[in-house]
Amino acid sequence: GAVVSQHPSRVICKSGTSVKIECRSLDFQATTMFWYRQFPKKSLMLMATSNEGSKATYEQGVEKDKFLINHASLTLSTLTVTSAHPEDSSFYICSARDFPTGETQYFGPGTRLLVL
Amino acid sequence: QQQVKQSPQSLIVQKGGISIINCAYENTAFDYFPWYQQFPGKGPALLIAIRPDVSEKKEGRFTISFNKSAKQFSLHIMDSQPGDSATYFCAARRSGGYQKVTFGTGTKLQVIP
Numbered sequence: 061g062a063v064v065s066q067h068p069s070r071v072i073c074k075s076g077t078s079v080k081i082e083c084r085s086l087d088f089q090a091t092t093m094f095w096y097r098q099f100p101k102k103s104l105m106l107m108a109t110s111n112e113g114s115k116a117t118y119e120q121g122v123e124k125d126k127f128l129i130n131h132a133s134l135t136l137s138t139l140t141v142t143s144a145h146p147e148d149s150s151f152y153i154c155s156a157r158d159f160p161t162g163e164t165q166y167f168g169p170g171t172r173l174l175v176l
Numbered sequence: 177q178q179q180v181k182q183s184p185q186s187l188i189v190q191k192g193g194i195s196i197i198n199c200a201y202e203n204t205a206f207d208y209f210p211w212y213q214q215f216p217g218k219g220p221a222l223l224i225a226i227r228p229d230v231s232e233k234k235e236g237r238f239t240i241s242f243n244k245s246a247k248q249f250s251l252h253i254m255d256s257q258p259g260d261s262a263t264y265f266c267a268a269r270r271s272g273g274y275q276k277v278t279f280g281t282g283t284k285l286q287v288i289p
Contacts, residue, residue: 066219092274103265103281104220109274117274153219157275165269165277167212167219 062088064156066168073144074176081139081171083154089134090156094165095127098151110137144175179203180268182280189287195253197283199266202247206268210277211240211251214263223264224251256287 063086073079083093091112096104108129109117116129126148128140137156141148151172155165181200189195199209208227212220226233226240226249233240239252253260266280 064219094276101282101284104279106276106278109276111274155219155277164210164222164225167221170217170219172217 062086062156062158062164062166064154064166064168066152066154066171068171069169070172070174072174072176075145076143079141079144079173081141081152081154081173083137083139083156083168085135085156085158085166088156088158090137090158091134092157093131093137094155094157095129095137095139096153096155098153098170100151104153107139141173144173146175149173149175179278180266180280182266182283184283185281186284187286189253189256189285191256191258191287191289193256193287195256195260195285195287196250197264197266197285198248198250199280200246200248201268203268203270204247205270205272206278207271208269208275209240209242209249210267210269211238212265212267212279214265214282220265253285256285258287258289261285261287 065084067082093110095107107122110129110131112131118124131137153170155167210225211223213223214220224238228244237254242249264283267277269277
């Protein structure tokens with residue numbers, strides 16, 4: 061099956077710093093990638109839809125200046141959490157839809173962010 | 177607004193038993209209904225999915241039953257095993273546009289020996 065990787069798998073940073081998370085589709089092209097956030101024992105909340113070569117589309121309530129998304133190629137999307145604060149601590153998961161059929165979303169293993 | 181309602185929140189089943197998780201939706205624009213399995217600290221993995229023109233789909237021990245008129249669908253895990261212990265999410269994908277997926281609230285399944 062299709063593989064999506066995320067890097068890093070875990071990151072601890074100080075409050076005020078910025079953190080970049082990478083999402084890669086390893087064996088397929090993905091014109092569309094999605095970024096989710098998951099709190100402990102909770103469901104996945106869609107943050108934004110990332111499209112190769114264009115601006116990301118953010119869900120209501122998600123600060124686009126806080127969570128910067130770049131989808132520079134068909135296999136890579138990045139999420140940068142700017143000026144991170146403890147309340148940004150969460151599990152961030154990306155998914156990618158295979159191109160061109162786009163039938164299935166494949167999820168990455170997630171990135172655990174802890175802001176001290 | 178919770179577009180996909182999932183129940184129960186948690187479920188304990190004995191080994192060999194049947195695990196049943198139910199979901200309901202309101203938006204008729206949904207055209208694809210996947211189920212995901214998630215282990216602690218891992219990303220969700222697609223388990224099985226169904227389209228609304230099919231009433232049932234079976235893959236191994238996993239079966240989805242779909243009731244389009246009632247806007248309900250359910251996951252049945254036959255012969256449940258301890259290795260099935262995980263959190264299960266139903267989901268619904270919107271047709272058109274970016275085909276966003278909306279997740280249910282999740283069911284934590286524990287299969288006891």
